[in-house]
Amino acid sequence: MSQLIVENLSIHYSKGVKALDNVSLAVNKGECVGIVGESGSGKSTLAKVLLGLQPYKEGYIAFEGNQIVPKKKEALREYRRQVQMVFQDANSTLNPKLPIWKSVLEPLDNFKEVQPSFLNREEASRKDLAKALLKMVGLDAHMLERFPVELSGGQKQRVSIARALSLEPGLLICDEPTASLDVTVQKQILQLLKGLQEKTEMTILFISHDIRAVTFLCNQIIVLKDGLVVDWFPLEELYHEDRHPYTKALIKAASF
Ligand SMILES: Nc1ncnc2c1ncn2[C@@H]1O[C@H](COP(=O)(O)OP(=O)(O)OP(=O)(O)O)[C@@H](O)[C@H]1O
Ligand SMILES: [Mg+2]
Structure with a gap:
């Protein structure tokens, strides 16, 4: 059974x-699935709907067998734990007033x-976590006390990924x-x-306008154009x- 199912979803x-x-x-x-398409093709809209941030009236979305209904708060809380997001702009994710840790x-x-399996929360201090x-995500411990403004764009994006993980x-x-x-x-x-995808069981939905990035990372590729899925194929059929x-x-x- 598919982990995520989207059927006949339309957003006006x-x-x-x-x-x-x-x-x-x-x-x-x-799986690692890429969604590729030009600006305005609906990629971010799809991401927002999948995160429960954008309500939908037409269509059906299910994650691990449960339908995602934006208004059901309790179910959404568990879903939001299971489904994490990394955005283009790490500045929108990181609070400038908080140190990285x-x-x-x-x-x-x-x-x-x-209780994440990779951390022993009983013994570890919060900073150890x-x-x-x-x-x-390949960042050194001396980043812990820094503030977002003191990090490069790439380092900030690594912190966003760490948060999501x-x-x-x-x-x-x-x-x-x-x-x-x-x-x-x-x-x-x-x-x-x-590397993270290979190490964990995590599914990745990777949205990009850049087909090169998508083919580097993904084994399934979905092409979106003007809100329509125009193509969908495994990488080997590129x-x-x-x-x-x-x-x-x-x-x-x-x-x-
Ligand atoms: N909140 C909104 N209200 C009205 N129209 C919107 C809204 N958000 C997006 N749109 C429109 O919906 C269409 C799809 O936008 P979306 O942001 O999903 O595209 P995208 O593929 O993510 O583009 P980009 O690559 O530029 O990020 C566009 O025509 C856009 O103008
Ligand atoms: Mg977008």
Whole structure:
């Protein structure tokens, strides 16, 4: 059974703006699925709906067999633990007034009942927990006392990933997590995500306008255009001649 199921999801923002048009997809546990499309194709809208941040009237969404209904608060709380998000702009995730160690522990503070398997909470001090999380994303302990303004863009994005990992989510949704970083740092973050995905059972939904990033990381690729799923294929079929013309254009533009 698929971990995440989306059926016939449509989102109309206002008259004339159909951000998602009858979108259906299914994601299996442990897969890394890329959603690629140009600006305005509906990628962030899909992420927001999947996180329960954007209500929907048309369609059906289920995670691990349970339908996601935005208004049911208790069910949503458990869902929000299971499904974590990394945004394009780490500045929107990190509180500028908090040192990194406090920022990284915020999700665990909100879900005190969670005992992540990689941390021995009984013995560890709070700073030890933060240190272990930073280590998972390749950051040194001397970052603990720093403030977001004292970190580079790539380091801030690593902290956002550490925060998201702290609750051991079943599904990690990344919306353009590397778009505001320079090329070398982009690659490092993609490598970090790839390594984390291989180590854990976590499913990743990776949203990007960059088909190169998507093909580096993902084993399934879904192409979104004007709110429609126009193509959906496993990575090994990237160059199949029956790819949608739009997918072919994306590949050509990326000059593989
Ligand atoms: N809150 C909103 N109200 C009205 N229209 C919106 C809203 N958010 C997005 N839209 C519109 O919905 C469409 C899809 O937007 P969305 O942000 O999902 O695209 P995207 O694929 O994430 O684009 P980008 O790559 O630029 O981030 C666009 O036409 C956008 O203008
Ligand atoms: Mg977007």
